[in-house]
Amino acid sequence: MKQYIKSIVEINDNKKSRYFALFIQGLILLSVVTFSIETIPNLKPQTKVILQSIEWFSVIVFSLEYFLRIYVADSRPKFIFSFFGIIDLLAILPFYLSFGVDLRSLRALRFLRLFRILKLVRYNKAMNHFTSAIKSAKEEIFLFILITLILIYFSAVGIYYFENEAQPEHFSSIFDSLWWAIITLTTVGYGDVYPITVGGKVFTFFILMIGLGIVAIPTGIISSALTKSVDKKVDN
Template sequence: MKRSEIIQVLDGTHPERSDVIAWIMNGLIILSAIAIALETEPGLPLPIHTWLYRFEVLLLLVFAAEYLVRVWASEHPFRYIFSFWGIIDLLSFLPAALLLTPEWQALRAFRLMRLVRLLKLFRSLHALDRLVAAFKEVRAELILFVVIAALMLYVSAVGIYIFEHEAQPDAFSSIPKSLWWAVATFTTVGYGDLYPITPGGRIFTSAILFIGLGIVAVPAAIVTTALLEAETNIGKKKKKKKKKKKKREVAEPSETETDLNETPKGE
């Protein structure tokens, strides 16, 4: 088996071999997330804590072995090590290795870093490739929309500050504090901790609510359109690859025909 094929087996994308290994790795990732949640139970019996610790050691060995195999099998090891998935693979076992020492076990935030393993589930999902392609396709439009949304948030914070500062000096004491109201209103969450009481503030809030619907809907529509286009483009690429394969199979003579052509005429 070639080195490139080993990576395909680990990812579950090999055309001929089974994807059992990839399913096992994904299952271990899900079980690790369940184990991390169980660790936070205050009344958990000591034997279960012991088993969870042993399971964490097992995961450490498995993910470390996977990382080393990927480094060895990669055509460009250093490029893989510093790539997105290389860093994710490293973080999937490095925090667990440090947590085996008592000094690091007290850091809860560091313990939660093991949840980075969940990102490994997306490696074998082809839908993620389509999503990435879609975001790349509409990257410029999304950046422009983010800039416009940021400007609208600032204008909204200024507006509500002008309308409500005198009536509610504690709630809307400054423009930076009014930004929280702007974010909650634009995203149509509306927590209710900050709300206008003046007529001008209520009219202004109603206008912002309608604009907020567009702030949420427009990016969703842009990404949906890009996803459909990406799906179409991927389908076209697959068809082209199939046509090229068929042409090669037709162009290349079979082994039997080659042997007959190479046989001397006297025999």
């Protein structure tokens, strides 16, 4: 029974494992969306009931998944204190512990599991350098885009909690905060929305530093891929 559960819960090359992984990924996306919707002011009571029901269902599934992963782990302490083990735990703790800190946004990090089911793709060597470079760096580019989206979401969550009370007209919900997060991480900075609290300003400083690195990453990925493509052709 343990081996059967392990073949499903852990990423393997079988249909049940892939379906389970897709179900968990879909539920993570749904929980992130509902978490964001909860921050919209003046929600209808019926909507709140639906969101709460989704939260209950999500936590039950995530809790079951967490304990199943512990059960099938080759080394349980190693899994519990691993990166994904900690993230799995933090994804369900806020529901069970009422200590005033909402950590549900950390569920977004669980999307990194998606890369466990990605397979290496073989590319056609006959293509030109640029096409070959883009294709050969496909996974790195996809990883960059996904991490950027996660950072944008976390930035929106962070600035929402710092600035919501001080500027409810600009940061009334996480959806409104997403605009600030996008223009800050991309270092565009139109100046129409900016933090006024000390915490918000410090938070913005770190987001700007991260944004400077994000702008440079795609250039490095594509340049490296182009260099490798040229070197391969010369060697051939």
